[in-house]
Amino acid sequence: MEYRVLESSRVFEGRILRVRVDRVEVAPGVVAPREVVEHAPGVCVLPVDAEGMVYLVRQYRHPFAEELLEAPAGMMEEGETPVFAAARELREEIGAEGELISLGEFLPTPGYCDEQMFLFLARVSRFGETAPDEDEFLQTVSMPFSEFYEKALNGALRDGRAAVLAFRAAPYLKD
Numbered sequence: 001m002e003y004r005v006l007e008s009s010r011v012f013e014g015r016i017l018r019v020r021v022d023r024v025e026v027a028p029g030v031v032a033p034r035e036v037v038e039h040a041p042g043v044c045v046l047p048v049d050a051e052g053m054v055y056l057v058r059q060y061r062h063p064f065a066e067e068l069l070e071a072p073a074g075m076m077e078e079g080e081t082p083v084f085a086a087a088r089e090l091r092e093e094i095g096a097e098g099e100l101i102s103l104g105e106f107l108p109t110p111g112y113c114d115e116q117m118f119l120f121l122a123r124v125s126r127f128g129e130t131a132p133d134e135d136e137f138l139q140t141v142s143m144p145f146s147e148f149y150e151k152a153l154n155g156a157l158r159d160g161r162a163a164v165l166a167f168r169a170a171p172y173l174k175d
Contacts, residue, residue, distance in 0.1 A: 001027060016040070016075065039115035043086040044073040044161040046103075046169050047096050047122040054148045055094050055124070056162065057138040069141060069151075070159040073117075082118035090122055092133070094140050098124040103168040108160060117161055121169045145173045 004025040012019040018038040026032050047055040054071075061068050072093040076085040083100055090096050103119040130138075151157040152166035 006031060035112055037109075037113040037115075039113055040075045040077075041082070041116040041118065042073060042075050043082055043089055043118045043120065044071050044165055045086045045090050045100070045120045045122050046071050046162075046165040047090060047094060047098070047124045048145060048169070048173060049124045052145050052173065053142045054145050055096065056141045056143070056148070057093055058141050059136065059138050067139075068159050069157060069162070071162040071165050073161055076118075083120070086118065086120040086122070091128070091130075093130060093136075093138055095128045095130040096122065096124045097126050097128070098122045101172065103165065106164055117164075119161075119165055119168055121165075121172055145169075149174070 005022050006025055007023040008020055010018060010020045016039070020036050020038065022034045022036060023031055024034050049055070056069050056071055058067050058069050060066070072089050074085065074089040074092070076082065080088070082105075083102070086100055087097070090098075090100075099122070101121040101123070103121055105116050105118045108115055108117050148157070149166050149170060152163040157163050157166065
């Protein structure tokens with residue numbers, strides 16, 4: 001069966017997301033509401049140096065009222081390609097540059113949000129100055145890839161984007 005949107009109305013428009021409510025025919029004669037969070041696509045980058053050290057950021061996340069360990073990430077700006085956005089976020093958040101290898105994309109929360117996340121492995125060749133957004137307060141954390149991977153496996157790495165990166169990057173980085 002093909003789902004049909006019968007009606008759609010925007011109920012909220014904020015700085016980084018919008019919310020709409022759709023009425024969708026989910027089966028012949030069966031109509032159900034579907035709430036959709038509209039969010040710009042994003043990028044998430046796993047920076048790794050020549051010694052196999054990964055570089056992450058620790059930052060406060062208000063919805064959970066705690067600091068989380070994450071890979072550098074951010075929203076794509078209007079007109080940006082995923083690779084351009086990944087290079088920008090890498091420079092802004094940890095001051096790094098290097099070769100970017102696409103690790104594909106994934107859908108973080110497809111049940112209610114249309115966000116797409118593009119993943120990259122960055123083989124870091126140099127570090128410089130950071131330039132975080134004015135409301136970003138980041139602490140850079142480094143560790144061997146094996147420790148990062150173990151944190152993803154045992155649930156200590158709570159950020160889903162970073163955990164997916166660990167599994168997608170493993171074929172490139174594990175012995």
